[in-house]
Amino acid sequence: MNRIVTLTAALGAGVLSQAVAAAPALPHLVRQDGRHALIVDGEPFLILGAQCNNSSAWPATLPQVWPAMEALNANTLEIPIYWEQFEPEPEQYDTTVVDAIVTGARDRGLRLVLLWFATWKNGSNHYMPSWMKLQPAKYPNMLGPDGQEIDSPSPHAAATLQADTRAFSAFMRHLREVDPQHTVIMVQVQNEPGSWGAVRDHSPAAQALFESAVPDEALAAMDRAEQAGRNWMEVFGRDADEFFQVWHVARYIGQVAAAGKAVYPLPLVVNASIRDPIDPGWPPRYQVGGPNDNVFELWKAAAPDVDVLAPDIYLGDSAKYLEVLELYSRPDNPLFVPETIGFGAFTRFLFEALGHGAIGYAPFGMDDTRGRSGPWGTLTTEAFYADTALNYRLLRPMAREIARWGFENRLQAAVQMSADPEAERGDSVDRVNYVTDQTLHFSDWDADVPFGTFRRLARGETQPESPDGRVLIAELGPDEFVLAGYHSRVMFRPTGARAGRPWQYLRVEEGRFEDGTFERTRILNGDQTDWGLSFNTPNVLRVRLYTR
Numbered sequence: 139m140n141r142i143v144t145l146t147a148a149l150g151a152g153v154l155s156q157a158v159a160a161a162p163a164l165p166h167l168v169r170q171d172g173r174h175a176l177i178v179d180g181e182p183f184l185i186l187g188a189q190c191n192n193s194s195a196w197p198a199t200l201p202q203v204w205p206a207m208e209a210l211n212a213n214t215l216e217i218p219i220y221w222e223q224f225e226p227e228p229e230q231y232d233t234t235v236v237d238a239i240v241t242g243a244r245d246r247g248l249r250l251v252l253l254w255f256a257t258w259k260n261g262s263n264h265y266m267p268s269w270m271k272l273q274p275a276k277y278p279n280m281l282g283p284d285g286q287e288i289d290s291p292s293p294h295a296a297a298t299l300q301a302d303t304r305a306f307s308a309f310m311r312h313l314r315e316v317d318p319q320h321t322v323i324m325v326q327v328q329n330e331p332g333s334w335g336a337v338r339d340h341s342p343a344a345q346a347l348f349e350s351a352v353p354d355e356a357l358a359a360m361d362r363a364e365q366a367g368r369n370w371m372e373v374f375g376r377d378a379d380e381f382f383q384v385w386h387v388a389r390y391i392g393q394v395a396a397a398g399k400a401v402y403p404l405p406l407v408v409n410a411s412i413r414d415p416i417d418p419g420w421p422p423r424y425q426v427g428g429p430n431d432n433v434f435e436l437w438k439a440a441a442p443d444v445d446v447l448a449p450d451i452y453l454g455d456s457a458k459y460l461e462v463l464e465l466y467s468r469p470d471n472p473l474f475v476p477e478t479i480g481f482g483a484f485t486r487f488l489f490e491a492l493g494h495g496a497i498g499y500a501p502f503g504m505d506d507t508r509g510r511s512g513p514w515g516t517l518t519t520e521a522f523y524a525d526t527a528l529n530y531r532l533l534r535p536m537a538r539e540i541a542r543w544g545f546e547n548r549l550q551a552a553v554q555m556s557a558d559p560e561a562e563r564g565d566s567v568d569r570v571n572y573v574t575d576q577t578l579h580f581s582d583w584d585a586d587v588p589f590g591t592f593r594r595l596a597r598g599e600t601q602p603e604s605p606d607g608r609v610l611i612a613e614l615g616p617d618e619f620v621l622a623g624y625h626s627r628v629m630f631r632p633t634g635a636r637a638g639r640p641w642q643y644l645r646v647e648e649g650r651f652e653d654g655t656f657e658r659t660r661i662l663n664g665d666q667t668d669w670g671l672s673f674n675t676p677n678v679l680r681v682r683l684y685t686r
């Protein structure tokens with residue numbers, strides 16, 4: 139059963155408190171008017187997270203993980219649990235590592251999203267225990283169209299499914315026993331499941347299934363009920379191989395998830411190695427089997443115990459990044475970004491995720507093991523952490539408010555966009571031309587947002603391109619807003635019946651949230667407001683406006 143609780147009553151603070159009061163202490167998801175919240179300790183919680191490197195979840199390397207979380211000011215660590223470590227011999231479970239992780243996080247006031255690296259890790263079976271790897275006939279990989287073995291486990295292997303289900307249930311049972319405090323708030327089942335190298339399994343058993351009638355649930359999910367009795371190729375044509383693989387991967391993971399949830403019903407997530415959201419092309423250009431944007435309906439039908447289908451976003455192109463956020467924030471799916479790039483201008487996209495009502499966000503590879511690869515492998519640790527730390531220092535004191543505002547649909551964000559997406563690449567954000575202005579539309583006001591720093595330029599000096607501008611605006615009530623921003627400026631103007639009327643700030647307060655209340659440090663006025671509200675440095679403002 140899907141654990142997302144649907145609230146049918148109208149939006150309002152009272153509704154949320156009723157929902158929360160009735161809810162169990164266990165972390166869970168609630169849904170209302172197509173919006174989502176992750177409830178932790180009885181209140182909406184925002185995951186300002188970070189994921190460690192793949193091989194960092196060992197007692198030997200945890201000392202290089204905890205300081206990173208502190209440097210980042212993250213509230214949640216995403217960290218793997220390795221099947222090969224957890225079940226070194228059949229049905230003998232070694233809980234020492236998971237215990238070290240849970241205790242270490244709890245001692246530091248951190249929450250955890252544990253990542254079950256099991257049948258699939260990036261499409262392969264590399265985290266299966268050795269005793270399974272040594273029995274490839276019992277725990278087989280997929281076969282390609284020419285009968286060649288593919289480096290990806292078959293989703294049709296009953297023995298593998300049984301072994302994973304048993305181990306995941308044991309793992310969840312252990313969590314239930316050792317974590318009454320709910321340090322662990324969510325579990326990811328597998329990691330980027332699906333296959334590279336072949337679109338589907340061509341083993342004789344899989345081939346027979348492929349040539350059989352499409353299951354009724356899959357037909358219903360894809361609105362093809364009238365094609366009952368026809369096989370995958372007859373129903374789906376060019377999409378047949380892909381949809382067949384997706385259905386069977388999702389069914390497999392759905393069964394693992396259901397078994398774990400029956401033992402301990404934490405929210406469950408599955409992450410996707412996403413396809414290009416604007417120009418996807420066809421497989422095998424992208425990984426097939428995971429929750430890509432074109433197969434949401436199959437995933438939701440085949441794996442109803444998976445609460446969140448989540449995109450791993452390694453895109454630098456701003457239009458594509460925003461499109462992914464749009465595609466994964468749906469009334470039937472909470473937006474959660476479990477992996478992304480956590481340094482430099484990439485970090486501005488956190489704000490856009492929050493503007494879409496995200497329940498959480500976590501950059502990947504954030505620890506001190508120097509396990510980084512790719513263009514960011516050469517960055518110093520300090521440079522690597524700086525931008526995510528800036529975001530989290532700014533937003534973490536108001537994380538609960540942001541989670542609630544997102545749930546209540548009060549948030550909008552603007553981030554600096556590329557004018558030339560083709561030129562924008564992961565490692566060359568400085569070379570791109572950026573569009574400077576955006577306008578956000580609230581109930582009675584528009585907010586024009588230019589980006590960059592706002593200051594007098596010296597003679598001959600030009601404003602450097604600053605591609606990391608970002609602002610998050612919460613509409614608290616009529617004429618009242620909270621703004622958090624960096625490298626941006628905000629200028630309001632009245633709209634609707636009051637359009638064109640003279641207006642002014644009633645009050646602009648600078649400050650920060652502490653324990654749910656806004657603590658003012660000073661009132662801004664004069665030069666600090668006459669030219670708009672400037673976020674040259676990271677800042678939080680509470681603003682009241684009025685028309686004359």
Ligand code: DGJ
Nearest residue numbers: 192260329330450477502
């Ligand atoms: C996405 C995967 O989900 C991560 O575990 C990791 O392998 C990154 N890619 C790349 O470093």
